[in-house]
Amino acid sequence: MNESSDFKQNANSNAQVEKPTVTRENLVEFIADIFERKGSDSYLGESVTMSQHMLQGAFQAEKNGADDEVVAAALLHDIGHYTSEFPADMVGAAQDNYHEEAGARLLEPFFSPRVVSCVRYHVPAKRYLCVIDPAYYDDLSDASKQTLALQGGLMSPQEVQEFAAIPYLEDIMQVRRWDDLAKDPLQKTPPFSYYQPILKRLVEAGNA
Numbered sequence: 001m002n003e004s005s006d007f008k009q010n011a012n013s014n015a016q017v018e019k020p021t022v023t024r025e026n027l028v029e030f031i032a033d034i035f036e037r038k039g040s041d042s043y044l045g046e047s048v049t050m051s052q053h054m055l056q057g058a059f060q061a062e063k064n065g066a067d068d069e070v071v072a073a074a075l076l077h078d079i080g081h082y083t084s085e086f087p088a089d090m091v092g093a094a095q096d097n098y099h100e101e102a103g104a105r106l107l108e109p110f111f112s113p114r115v116v117s118c119v120r121y122h123v124p125a126k127r128y129l130c131v132i133d134p135a136y137y138d139d140l141s142d143a144s145k146q147t148l149a150l151q152g153g154l155m156s157p158q159e160v161q162e163f164a165a166i167p168y169l170e171d172i173m174q175v176r177r178w179d180d181l182a183k184d185p186l187q188k189t190p191p192f193s194y195y196q197p198i199l200k201r202l203v204e205a206g207n208a
């Protein structure tokens, strides 16, 4: 058995099977395995799969000149939909949270605060952008307009003021806009493996 197959999960496994330990050394392959097994899940209400959506987010980021941290954030922004794939000790406090917070907590031990913030705030960024840029709301997909209400609706003036002060706001808003564009069933992208060296470099650099 080679090293990378140690943690590969059986596609037919159920939740009772013990999950492997996720470390800095195997995190990227662990996520690659999730993309491979679960990437064909549909992305709620949209005509792309989850992996198409996340890869298109990264593709948009790279095409628009984003640096590695922001490309990684765009690629992993929805990883919180997959908390059930991660071992219990890692999921811990993340499992009862919304996917953006869950994703941020899963990534926090491995990636910089900039990457983590883009993941953590990509949903409130939608609520924020809808207030500060009315054209942004008009361009949202129907599914995204529908989920806006469930996500808290438009931000209040006080929420807008507070959100405007958080670090990495520009990056967070960019990731959000690329998230919104990453729903094109015809858009081709590089595979996940293309982004693995970027993720590995960032994980090696650590979470400072």
Ligand SMILES: [Fe+2]
Pocket: 053, 077, 078, 179
């Ligand atoms: Fe998304």
